Amino acid sequence: MVTINDVANAAGVAPSTVSYVISGKRSISPKTRRLVEDSIRKLGYHPHAGARALASSKTNVLALVVPLRTDLNVAVVMEFVASAVTAARAHDHDLLLLTKDEGPAALQRVASSAIADALMVMDVETADPRVPMLLALDLPVVLIGVPDHPAGLSCVDLDFTAAGSACVAHLADLGHRSIALIGPSPAVYRRGTSYATRFLRGFDEAAKSRDVRAASRSCAHSYEAVSACLDDLLATDPGLTGLVVHNEAVLPGLLSDLRHRGLRVPEDISVIAVCPDSMAEQHVVALTNVAIPAEEVGTQAVEMTMRRLAGHTTPEVRLLGPRLTRRESTASPRA
Amino acid sequence: MVTINDVANAAGVAPSTVSYVISGKRSISPKTRRLVEDSIRKLGYHPHAGARALASSKTNVLALVVPLRTDLNVAVVMEFVASAVTAARAHDHDLLLLTKDEGPAALQRVASSAIADALMVMDVETADPRVPMLLALDLPVVLIGVPDHPAGLSCVDLDFTAAGSACVAHLADLGHRSIALIGPSPAVYRRGTSYATRFLRGFDEAAKSRDVRAASRSCAHSYEAVSACLDDLLATDPGLTGLVVHNEAVLPGLLSDLRHRGLRVPEDISVIAVCPDSMAEQHVVALTNVAIPAEEVGTQAVEMTMRRLAGHTTPEVRLLGPRLTRRESTASPRA
């Protein structure tokens, strides 16, 4: 292994000088700098991460806690993870992956083993049991999602409340008077997953203020569940003309089922989805959607984390405004 | 921070004794062991990862290189990652995520910074430029996928060649005489992505030996591409009765398009997919499929890695046999 001493010898300087060249924490003459940098390159020197962590109390690692459940949208999670890794690397940090399954103890472990410098936590619940423990951790923490009481933790997420409202507004503007929300599976609501309840709230409030009849259902992934859900909705209100789908996984099944029923999109029924743009464009009828900006959320989460690490101590709560893109799946209802 | 010294003091023993209690590398009297373990628990002691890495040259971290491209199946990648993290944790290791985008240099960096104890590399290409460098790394490496010349690296993957053959065999057994493969996007082939070419080989060889007319096409994600691909295939051979789809992303579009053409599945045309079971079951017509056992591959990859870390030096190449599940999308062609 090539150490800082090897570099120092090769360059004819002291190890500490090499360290200062790398960190830039003291001024170095151009001549010495060049000498050292050349030696570093020639020897292919990389500082030993453990030694560096021990001496400096910084690991240059960010830990990310992801949910492994299949009832969440894996594509969204993956996109988020991808952008987080990329953003972290842009700040010269690495990304350690933890699973929600390991529970709060894993967070303790990471914190007290000094494995990572900061934590990013996905899939936050409204009354998340991890929040109090995270507060006690004295590591920078950024939540993806917003619990009821962030209490000093930084948060970033799509503004799902506004997203719910935007969907209703779009349909109401088109003239729809009776709409329904097809939401995530019951398990998601049961856990109190933050985004689900926030979206529902925005949906309900907007429906009330726009004076639109609004139903909402939770729906599991299976084709049968989707079908039963539609049966139920159409039986309850045969005049239903608009569907808001906050459950990407049911989209294929839903669209097939509508066609089987002889309901054309958008002529007979409008559909608006909450999903990534790529998914919206993938269907036969391109879907009007509110985008889930997983990539931007990931980047933002890392940026906020880095700011905390840089000493910026005040926690921020950042809600990204929803972006609705009109495509082919929404239209005015027939008179 | 609570250190090994704090624990030693609390237990009234030497720090080295605490270390031996934890590692089990020397025998400890039951009395002392209990004393130490109690102190550890009471103080909530976790060894400092950096210090431990420095002293022992072990990080207890596995690095996983994942592709971030969207032309690969994100669900499969995610499933793999999930099982890898879980398996790693079961062996008391953490998982560090790297992206393929960073290129070979990132692997160098991780190795010479002693950030991880081993590397797992996904999305391997037939003539992967990373292979020679990985060989020089003197870290245990496990490839997910099989390059042309593994040359001493461990590999694990679904046996895609056998999978390709199995698809053909299934259709041939049903009596199909003309079939086609709809493969991944051209970019995937261009990269020489290992699994794509292996599957194609198995497909071609089986078709030849079973005396089945076989065409194959590469197909991008878009609905238009799928449609054009079908136009082409049906024009080339109007007698086409079987489709093998090795490109999960096009499935929804493909199935819609077939229906638009008035082709019923499986009455007019059989469809067999290479995709995770969950995806196969999600469609209106449940799809006969060859499963992509991402979870098992992930677990296996970790197990192989741990074996290497335990001193087991001979590299293994492990190909998982394909499992074909017959569902509703395949049937004998009408006479």
Added chain:
DNA sequence: TGCCATCGTCGATGCGCTTCGACACCGACG
């Protein structure tokens, strides 16, 4: 010419842990 401030470099120290050799103690055996 002499003094001081500044800049660039060095040496020493310690981060928390693992590991090695040393050693004290105990029971068994001749």
Added chain:
DNA sequence: CGTCGGTGTCGAAGCGCATCGACGATGGCA
């Protein structure tokens, strides 16, 4: 009773680095 082997514990060294105080050199100014 003396010796020997084994068991359990200890102390010290060192892993590779960052960081702090110190110090020599250089240049400006009086």
